[in-house]
Amino acid sequence: MDSMHGIARVAIDQTPPACRVTAEHAAVISENADALVAMGPEIATGFYDTLYGHGPTANIFHDGERPMREKTLIGWWERTVRGPIDDDYWAWMAMVGLTHVVRHVANPMMLAMADYVAEFVSINSNRLHLPEMDRIRLVEGFDRVASMTRSVITYGYDHAMSAALYERAGIPEALLTRLGDQTIRDALVDAKSELGL
Amino acid sequence: MTAGPQQPTKSEQLAAIIASIHEAIPELFGVMIASVDGLAVAHDLQEADAERIAAMAATALGLGARIAERTNLGTLTESMIRGTQGHLVVYSAGNDAVLVMSGPLTANLTLMRIEARVATVQINSLLGRH
Numbered sequence: 672m673d674s675m676h677g678i679a680r681v682a683i684d685q686t687p688p689a690c691r692v693t694a695e696h697a698a699v700i701s702e703n704a705d706a707l708v709a710m711g712p713e714i715a716t717g718f719y720d721t722l723y724g725h726g727p728t729a730n731i732f733h734d735g736e737r738p739m740r741e742k743t744l745i746g747w748w749e750r751t752v753r754g755p756i757d758d759d760y761w762a763w764m765a766m767v768g769l770t771h772v773v774r775h776v777a778n779p780m781m782l783a784m785a786d787y788v789a790e791f792v793s794i795n796s797n798r799l800h801l802p803e804m805d806r807i808r809l810v811e812g813f814d815r816v817a818s819m820t821r822s823v824i825t826y827g828y829d830h831a832m833s834a835a836l837y838e839r840a841g842i843p844e845a846l847l848t849r850l851g852d853q854t855i856r857d858a859l860v861d862a863k864s865e866l867g868l
Numbered sequence: 869m870t871a872g873p874q875q876p877t878k879s880e881q882l883a884a885i886i887a888s889i890h891e892a893i894p895e896l897f898g899v900m901i902a903s904v905d906g907l908a909v910a911h912d913l914q915e916a917d918a919e920r921i922a923a924m925a926a927t928a929l930g931l932g933a934r935i936a937e938r939t940n941l942g943t944l945t946e947s948m949i950r951g952t953q954g955h956l957v958v959y960s961a962g963n964d965a966v967l968v969m970s971g972p973l974t975a976n977l978t979l980m981r982i983e984a985r986v987a988t989v990q991i992n993s994l995l996g997r998h
Contacts (some may be wrong), residue, residue, distance in 0.1 A: 711981030837930075840934060843930065846907075849906040
């Protein structure tokens with residue numbers, strides 16, 4: 672298994688630079704950190720209301736776990752808005768990908784919920800009373816943070832799965848890719864037939 | 869002025885190894901040399917089967933090596949699949965390649981092992997990263 676910093680670096684390098692969080696985005700986020708931190712509990716409540724309101728995502732959690740999960744999310748939010756959004760931050764997100772593997776959090780669950788936070792900021796950005804250009808940059812910044820978070824967590828998740836197959840079953844990543852290619856080429860034929868393409 | 873004898877290419881040397889095994893054990897269905905990541909390098913199997921067998925042989929070797937390692941059996945020497953119609957035996961040829969022999973149930977496994985012992989050294993010297 673690669674290091675968390677290594678996983679994050681590969682994921683970031685694969686992301687087009689035009690989609691990454693810039694220094695300007697990070698600056699406008701951290702300049703408004705106090706007001707954003709104050710939104711943390713509201714975000715956590717809405718976030719977990721959404722997860723607990725849907726059977727497959729609610730089933731991820733143990734009884735009585737919600738307060739601890741909300742506290743963790745508030746901690747992540749505070750770390751995100753206070754910054755720095757640096758290599759250590761993305762390494763932490765890579766570790767979240769590994770956590771998702773062992774908690775059986777599927778990527779569609781994570782991808783949808785990353786949108787929740789960006790959307791919350793977009794809807795509530797007027798509460799910060801910022802000049803319009805700063806408000807736009809702030810909303811865009813959180814879109815980028817959400818996008819990069821999705822990239823790093825997804826890559827961390829995939830890497831963890833392929834590394835586990837190598838560690839336990841001796842199947843190197845290149846062989847796994849080859850087995851996948853061979854199987855999926857056939858599956859694509861069936862898929863095209865199913866879709867009438 | 870005449871040119872000296874031309875050295876056989878790597879492909880020709882691998883083909884010669886396969887031919888030599890087949891000559892020693894004519895009943896074999898086929899012989900293959902593949903990379904550890906499942907790429908067929910040389911073989912005398914049906915072309916349509918080669919890609920699939922190379923990937924599966926590499927998988928069998930990788931899995932076998934892990935099982936041997938995790939159950940304290942030492943270094944894997946061969947991984948054998950025995951079905952009702954025959955054997956498929958995979959041998960490690962260094963860190964980078966695998967040797968695959970497929971044959972009927974009547975094929976002499978001891979002879980296969982002896983041939984593999986010689987061939988894997990040759991394959992490793994040709995394909996291994998030294």
